[in-house]
Amino acid sequence: MTVSNHRWRNFKNAVIQAATFACAVLVVTPLVLVFYHLVTQGFTSINWAFFTQLPRPEGEAGGGMANAIVGTFLLLGQAALFGVPVGVLGGIYLSEYGGPHLNWWIRFAADILNGVPSIIWGIVVFALLVVHNVSLFGHVLIPRGFSAIAGGLVLGLMMIPLVMRTTEEVLQLVPGGYREAALALGIAKWKTIAQIVVRTALKGIVTGVLLALARVAGETAPLLFTAFGNLGWAHKLTEPIAAMPLQIFIYAIGPYDDQHRQAWAGAFVLLVLVLAINIGVRFLTRDRFARRS
Amino acid sequence: MNAVATSENLPATRSGDWHFGDRAFQWLTLAMAAVIFALIVLIGWELARGARPAMHQFGWGFLISTDWDPVNEKFGALPFIFGTLVSSAIALLVAVPISIATAVYLTELAPLWLRQPLIMFIELLAAVPSVILGLWGIFVMVPWLRDHLFPWLQKCFGFLPLFKGPIYGVSMLAGGIIVAIMIIPIITSVSREILRSVPGLQREAAYALGATRWEVTRIAVLSYAKKGLFGAVILGLGRALGETMAVTMVIGNSPQIAASLFAPGYTLASVIANEFNEATGSLYTSALIELGLVLLGVTVLVNVAAQLLLKTFAGPSVKPQH
Amino acid sequence: MPLISTQAVSTPPDLKSTGAPALTVRNLSVSFGGNQVIKHASLDIAARAVTAIIGPSGCGKSTFLRALNRMHELNPEAHVTGEIRLFGQDLYSRSIEPVIVRRRIGMVFQKSNPFPTMSIADNVTVGLRLNGVRARKVLAERTEQTLRMAALWDEVKDRLHAPAISLSGGQQQRLCIARALAVEPEVLLMDEPASALDPLATAKIEDLIVQLRKDYTIVIVTHNMQQAARASDFTAFFYLGELIEFGPTAKVFTHPSQKRTEDYVTGRFG
Numbered sequence: 105m106t107v108s109n110h111r112w113r114n115f116k117n118a119v120i121q122a123a124t125f126a127c128a129v130l131v132v133t134p135l136v137l138v139f140y141h142l143v144t145q146g147f148t149s150i151n152w153a154f155f156t157q158l159p160r161p162e163g164e165a166g167g168g169m170a171n172a173i174v175g176t177f178l179l180l181g182q183a184a185l186f187g188v189p190v191g192v193l194g195g196i197y198l199s200e201y202g203g204p205h206l207n208w209w210i211r212f213a214a215d216i217l218n219g220v221p222s223i224i225w226g227i228v229v230f231a232l233l234v235v236h237n238v239s240l241f242g243h244v245l246i247p248r249g250f251s252a253i254a255g256g257l258v259l260g261l262m263m264i265p266l267v268m269r270t271t272e273e274v275l276q277l278v279p280g281g282y283r284e285a286a287l288a289l290g291i292a293k294w295k296t297i298a299q300i301v302v303r304t305a306l307k308g309i310v311t312g313v314l315l316a317l318a319r320v321a322g323e324t325a326p327l328l329f330t331a332f333g334n335l336g337w338a339h340k341l342t343e344p345i346a347a348m349p350l351q352i353f354i355y356a357i358g359p360y361d362d363q364h365r366q367a368w369a370g371a372f373v374l375l376v377l378v379l380a381i382n383i384g385v386r387f388l389t390r391d392r393f394a395r396r397s
Numbered sequence: 398m399n400a401v402a403t404s405e406n407l408p409a410t411r412s413g414d415w416h417f418g419d420r421a422f423q424w425l426t427l428a429m430a431a432v433i434f435a436l437i438v439l440i441g442w443e444l445a446r447g448a449r450p451a452m453h454q455f456g457w458g459f460l461i462s463t464d465w466d467p468v469n470e471k472f473g474a475l476p477f478i479f480g481t482l483v484s485s486a487i488a489l490l491v492a493v494p495i496s497i498a499t500a501v502y503l504t505e506l507a508p509l510w511l512r513q514p515l516i517m518f519i520e521l522l523a524a525v526p527s528v529i530l531g532l533w534g535i536f537v538m539v540p541w542l543r544d545h546l547f548p549w550l551q552k553c554f555g556f557l558p559l560f561k562g563p564i565y566g567v568s569m570l571a572g573g574i575i576v577a578i579m580i581i582p583i584i585t586s587v588s589r590e591i592l593r594s595v596p597g598l599q600r601e602a603a604y605a606l607g608a609t610r611w612e613v614t615r616i617a618v619l620s621y622a623k624k625g626l627f628g629a630v631i632l633g634l635g636r637a638l639g640e641t642m643a644v645t646m647v648i649g650n651s652p653q654i655a656a657s658l659f660a661p662g663y664t665l666a667s668v669i670a671n672e673f674n675e676a677t678g679s680l681y682t683s684a685l686i687e688l689g690l691v692l693l694g695v696t697v698l699v700n701v702a703a704q705l706l707l708k709t710f711a712g713p714s715v716k717p718q719h
Numbered sequence: 720m721p722l723i724s725t726q727a728v729s730t731p732p733d734l735k736s737t738g739a740p741a742l743t744v745r746n747l748s749v750s751f752g753g754n755q756v757i758k759h760a761s762l763d764i765a766a767r768a769v770t771a772i773i774g775p776s777g778c779g780k781s782t783f784l785r786a787l788n789r790m791h792e793l794n795p796e797a798h799v800t801g802e803i804r805l806f807g808q809d810l811y812s813r814s815i816e817p818v819i820v821r822r823r824i825g826m827v828f829q830k831s832n833p834f835p836t837m838s839i840a841d842n843v844t845v846g847l848r849l850n851g852v853r854a855r856k857v858l859a860e861r862t863e864q865t866l867r868m869a870a871l872w873d874e875v876k877d878r879l880h881a882p883a884i885s886l887s888g889g890q891q892q893r894l895c896i897a898r899a900l901a902v903e904p905e906v907l908l909m910d911e912p913a914s915a916l917d918p919l920a921t922a923k924i925e926d927l928i929v930q931l932r933k934d935y936t937i938v939i940v941t942h943n944m945q946q947a948a949r950a951s952d953f954t955a956f957f958y959l960g961e962l963i964e965f966g967p968t969a970k971v972f973t974h975p976s977q978k979r980t981e982d983y984v985t986g987r988f989g
Contacts, residue, residue, distance in 0.1 A: 109850055109851035110816075110818070110819070112851075113609050113612065113818075113849070114609065114816075116609070116611060117609040117610055117611040117612070120506070120611040120614075121502075121506050121610070121611070123498065124498040124499065124501050124502035124506055125502055125506075125507070127494070127495045127496075127498035127499045127502065128498075128499045128502045128503065128507070128515055130495055130499075131495060131496070131499050131518075131519060131522070131581050131582075131585065132515065132518045132519070132522070134522065134530075134533075134578045135518060135521060135522040135525065137533070137537065138525065138529065138530065138533045141533055141536075141537050142529070142533075145536075189429070190429045190432050191429075193425060193426045193429035193430075194426065194429040194430035194432060194433065195430075196426045197423075197426035197427050197429060197430040198430060200426075201423050201426060201427065202427070202430070210430050210431075210433055210434075212704060212708075213433045213434055213437055214433050215700070215704050216437070216697060216700050216701060216704065217433060217436060217437060219632075219635045219636070219639070219696060219697070219699075219700035219703075220440065220639070220693065220696065220697070221638070221639025221640075221641065221666055221692060221693070221696055222639070222641065223639070223641045223666050223669055223670055223689070223692075224440060224444070224639075224689055224692065224693050224696075225440075227443070227444060227447065227669070227673075227686055227689050228439060228440050228443045228444070230673075231443040231446070231447050231686075232439075232443065261436060264432060264433070264436070265433060265436075268430070268433070292418050292419055293419050293422075294418045294419045294421070294422035294423070295418065297422070298422070318524060319524070321526075322524075322525075322526020322527070322528065322529070323526070323527075324526070324527065324528040324641075324642045325527075325641040325642055325666070325670055328670055328673065328674065329673050329674055332674070349526060349528045349642075352528050352529070352532060353528050353531070353642060353646075356528075356531070356532045356535055356536075356646065357535075357646065364536065367532055368532065368536075371528075371529045371532050374526065374529065375525065375526070375529055378524055378525070378526060379521060379524060382520070382521060382524045383521070386517070386520075509795060596832075598828060598830060598832045599832055599834065600793075601790070601793070601826075601828065601832070602828065602832040602833075602834065602895070602898075603834075604790065604793060604821060605788065605790065605821055605825065605826035605828070605899070606821065606822070606825070606845065606846040606849065606898070606899070606902060607818050607819065607820075607821040607822030607823075607846065607849070607850075607902065608818070608821075608846075608849055609818055612849055616834060616845060616849075617834060620834070620836040620837075621834075621835060621836060623836070
């Protein structure tokens with residue numbers, strides 16, 4: 105009985121091996137296809153005008169996404185401003201201070217926040233900044249309406265739980281011996297953390313921040329009712345501003361072929377930016393990942 | 398005369414300095430960490446506040462009403478709840494078997510040289526923004542579905558109400574498929590972590606009994622990891638529920654409840670994305686925010702379940718997922 | 720009558736009763752990466768007897784044991800050379816699959832590892848079911864038989880369907896022994912089976928080994944010399960990857976021919 109049973113078992117083994125391999129291929133296929141189309145449709149539409157010109161009014165061909173490109177970077181800059189200090193400092197608390205009970209709740213809450221749909225974030229900041237004026241002591245700081253600040257804020261808020269968790273993880277990797285050595289030298293705890301522990305983990309923290317930035321760079325939904333988009337330049341941070349994902353979306357669902365062409369081009373540039381950050385970061389920290397199986 | 402350094406020779410430091418610095422830094426970082434809780438409260442509060450007019454107007458009936466009539470200011474959530482649930486269900490049906498099979502392949506069956514490249518590919522797929530996948534969806538996937546897959550499905554299974562009716566391409570099924578593509582990376586990578594955490598001793602026990610590779614996986618790994626894998630699936634579901642852009646671009650955006658998978662649909666996230674800026678009148682906006690509240694509620698519940706499952710299963714903590 | 724027929728790879732029945740060795744190991748060398756852990760070991764494992772492998776930590780005892788049932792193939796960095804024959808059959812030849820080798824040579828590990836998602840009974844029969852034995856009556860009989868052999872039957876007969884992890888450490892280890900015995904191996908390898916157990920449980924395991932010796936060939940790795948002296952018929956002493964001495968237990972412990980053996984068994988090192 106064993107011999108025939110054995111052949112059957114080997115056969116099953118081989119079939120499963122093939123089937124799971126096929127699934128792995130299936131998983132990789134969309135990425136390959138997306139990239140293929142981005143290159144064939146998008147790359148070919150990239151020209152100097154794309155990077156330097158503003159969008160043309162509806163229906164007219166030509167123009168570019170200069171404002172959207174600049175807008176994306178402006179928004180990311182603000183997001184970093186809002187999100188990084190809070191995230192990193194919060195991560196420091198999680199790693200270096202706090203009790204096990206409290207920290208469990210903070211981490212749990214951060215993980216839940218990470219799961220909140222991005223469009224919900226958009227609604228929240230809309231209600232905060234767009235619906236009414238933001239005033240301090242009777243002086244209007246941010247008038248109502250869509251604005252670049254609102255866009256930057258929403259992306260920054262989304263970054264906070266991400267950066268907090270990655271910062272904590274990275275700080276945990278710093279060997280306890282460093283902290284002990286510094287404390288034994290009589291250096292205050294906060295200086296130990298700020299100057300020694302954080303500096304040791306700096307590369308990892310920066311990595312986490314960059315990955316979070318790459319993630320929010322591609323977000324569209326929350327920008328729909330905060331930054332809103334702009335066919336021209338935003339001259340002040342309190343004006344609506346264009347951003348690449350927004351522009352791609354608007355062009356994609358529009359009826360004009362030329363806009364579709366530009367959407368592909370924009371998507372290509374955006375994907376290159378996002379992937380460049382992801383790959384670059386992985387490349388730079390590759391010794392950290394070398395042991396993974 | 399003595400050259401011994403005493404505390405009088407060392408630079409003067411007041412013990413108060415250290416004390417102050419430590420306390421201040423600790424409070425600062427605690428405050429930043431507590432921002433997390435503040436954000437949760439903020440989200441809940443702002444949504445509840447914005448939704449209140451609509452909640453007041455429509456009550457619980459909102460959840461089961463199929464009206465969506467902005468002109469007459471009659472709103473109901475059912476088509477969107479239906480759309481979100483159905484598209485997410487389709488996404489899970491498609492994504493879960495493929496993801497878990499891939500995770501098994503990557504951890505147990507694949508040749509070693511192939512693992513890292515594949516893992517990297519999958520992580521790159523996770524990084525693709527939703528709007529770009531949506532763009533590809535509109536111009537590449539949907540036409541292909543419309544011209545090839547859907548007609549074939551209708552030919553083979555057209556007797557089922559699921560596959561009856563006109564084929565536009567943009568459809569509930571297209572929405573489900575694109576969400577599947579988006580959640581596959583997260584389910585795969587969390588499942589991989591879960592499978593890797595199964596102790597080697599379990600695998601060895603199975604090998605020592607003379608089991609084949611697949612049998613080892615089945616007996617020692619998969620059954621051990623059941624709970625964690627389920628958590629990974631629920632995490633994927635949470636992600637699926639909140640998917641906005643890619644879905645909006647391929648689902649057809651029609652607030653109807655239809656039996657056919659080829660019919661256009663509408664999800665909670667999509668309707669908010671499409672109509673929020675067009676909403677005239679505060680009741681309209683409030684109704685949309687109430688939809689957001691429903692979405693938030695469902696998503697948070699699902700995520701809490703997933704996190705609890707994952708935290709009580711795996712020893713090493715599961716990384717924050719993007 | 721064996722439950723699992725092994726027609727294609729059967730042992731000539733007369734070899735078992737003629738006192739021929741169960742396993743013959745010739746020139747076995749095992750290295751990991753560039754590091755050689757076992758150096759040219761050769762010995763004969765007698766059938767229906769207990770052979771103990773002793774030596775200080777890191778001498779390669781477990782590595783030697785695992786070479787016998789081709790467990791090193793799970794490790795991509797492992798390199799095994801030499802010849803190992805089971806009743807005359809070359810275990811590493813291309814015509815035999817490791818899966819078959821491992822069914823004929825069973826293994827019990829240092830830390831008990833019953834499958835936690837299975838009941839006690841299912842753990843015992845998992846090997847049989849994998850090999851195609853499905854008849855419930857046969858499985859039940861075999862379960863009782865092996866659990867009795869493992870001296871566990873009386874303790875668990877009323878809760879065969881309880882989860883295996885509800886048992887104590889010592890009971891789990893005996894369950895693992897029953898699980899290994901259920902597939903009717905010709906040789907049973909035990910890698911420090913009692914090292915994680917308390918003295919009471921250890922004593923039970925040792926009694927078990929003495930009982931099993933009547934029907935099975937057993938190779939046991941142990942760092943506990945008293946255990947080796949009590950329970951085994953033959954002893955092999957390894958040191959830094961080399962087989963220093965091999966012979967009947969009584970001789971190795973009372974009149975060892977190598978100085979290093981004598982130093983080890985008298986506790987001068989290790």
